Amino acid sequence: MKYITNIEQIEQIPKAEREKLKAVADTHSFRVSEYYLGLIDWNDPADPIRRLVIPNIAELTNWGHLDASNEAANTVVQGVQHKYPDTALLLCNEACGSYCRYCFRKRLFMNDNEEAVKDIGPGLGYVRQHPEISNVLLTGGDPLLLSTGRLTDMIESIRAIDHVQIIRLGTKMTAFNPWRILDDAPLLELLSTHSTPYKRIYFMNHFDHPRELTDPVIECLDKLIRAGVILTNQCPLIAGINDDPEVLSELFRKLSWIGCPPYYLFQGRPIAGNEPFKVPIVRGWEIFREALRHGAGLARRARFAMSHETGKIEILAVDDKHIYLRYHRAKDANLRGRFLVYERDDNACWLDDLVPVGDAPKFARESLTDVLSGPE
Template sequence: MDRKVKYYNDLSRIPQLSDAEKADLQAVADKFVFRTNSYYLSLIDWDDPADPIRRMIIPQNSELEQWGDLDPSNEAAYKIMPGLEHKYDSTALILVSEACDSICRYCFRKRVFMDASDDRIDNVDEMLDYIRTHTEISNVLLTGGDPLTLSTEKLEMIIAELRKIEHIRIIRIGSKLPVFNPYRIIDDPSLAKMVEKYSLPDRKIYVMTHFMHPNELTETAVKGLNILQNAGAIVNNQCPVLRGVNDNPAVLAELWRELSFAGVIPYYAFQCRPALGNRDFTVPIEEAYDIVEQAKARVSGLAKRVRFAMSHSTGKIEIAAKTRDYILFKYHRAQDNTDSSRILVCKRNPNACWLDDYEEVVESFRPADKCWSLKPEETR
């Protein structure tokens, strides 16, 4: 593969698509921005119309279905200023880039790439000032878009300033560049040097990758991951369960196995967010729960550390268990601290795709509410 990766912003330049397909899909690309590159396109089996890589990157008419919201997790409610969100006490989120190396068709931040977006990044210095004055923040997530679309020099300017803030112990970089274009890592030694400089023994840099399917975990991608790991980054992976991509226990298990073999921690399996255009990618919660549990049953303990969760407006909610009649949710992280570890017991709904689709909450409690309180004489 030529290491000079070419970029495509126009469907008409994709030679594997017929003229009829290009014309048929142009309305989708006009509504939701299309972008990809030659490396990622090379992973597609063009003889297979159901190829999972093709499904994730090439527009589909189903995206025009009027379903979902441009801000499905209500990030606007936690926006301090353009580009900065503070939802959980200890975590701040900075949208450092408005670009991605390729744009996933199921992206939950489509609004960032659309003209109507109000999430423009105006002043990084002002964001850093906010973080300096909020000492409860211990970790910062750099996201976007994709932080690794920035030059290493620009990214280092932000990370260097964060490293000067005593209460910031973790810097996370959320990126799909290790998937979309691992040559960004391989061919830029200054990136590894930057990670090595700022990933300290007690103040690590975490890289949160987004491998969705085993076919993305190429030899080249693993080489890029090893460079980041050798530089001192802790690499975790998170991915949504997507219809037609990884909604198969064997596929998901293979992904987690291969990641764990490469030293990457399977971190989250997400319920696909109900973003505008995402209906055809969305697996109902209860079906997705079964897929995740069956996949976890096929892998070792190192690979099954993954948690199945949804990024709801009220917090990170783990889909914890299912019985014949009920499904149990647990707040893995809550915006309202009083909800931390709260468990919701809901009447099952096989068509539910989001927490809001469950009409009946049968019971709500925190684990501590159900604990026995021992009398002093019973502790002896």
């Protein structure tokens, strides 16, 4: 598969516009697969596939942080994040098949970033020493950009750790380049060997829009299912791409039909460069609620949540005065399952923007130490 890394190569974009977008691509990395580029309707300036991978001048707006969820605080060994007791993340690659413009880990693709590692040996050592870890997520970047040989070494090494039950691969290669799976019989054999009846391999796929679900993609997912892999999907809510209840409902329904049901719909993190993609929490809830009115139960399994630095917080409901939240996962044991009520703010895009009601904590970076000490 050919990958394009220079915006000047995309002749469908007028030359004057390409020159303006070069500054964006130089700031926030640009890369797109030739296949995915072919899905764009160039006659539509608001085409969602175009918006997903083609730079936007508004990305240069001074807004957000590169690590808005403070993942650095969860790094226990280089390349390893351990935020929740039973799950460890191994950042095993610093590149993706294409770069989503709204990526929440775009910092990994910058020249001075060394969070991802080629050698996961120290990370595996950490996992071995922590028997509470039952899930290991290979992520980055995209692990499927690694060779099948390297993936074999990684997966076999993880499978040798008895207390690890589930191996997850976080990937968007099924959308960006389905032939990575279709043309690699040894990869499918590897997955079939190590996705066992008692210890499964999961693909945490990332489809944002129903137009990504092409025939080659569906064939690719079918081969994964037949290899014993469990499929699911998680994606953020993104302005101009899927912030429409009809689009989101169609995505959820089609994913359920092809065996890749929705898992999480994420509130977009306030990442540097992502201002043009933001959707306020209240509007996001309304879109999500309307989308769930359609389809059977398997199309309605997604949780609407935000990955805040203190935990994964589910957005439960919104009324005329309040926003209701609950900790689905929490870094601090004292916060797990805690119910939160905040004043309704139709402009708020993140938990830290909200004003608490009663004793609900106000999450500001400067007061995070007090928050994580737990309730009195």
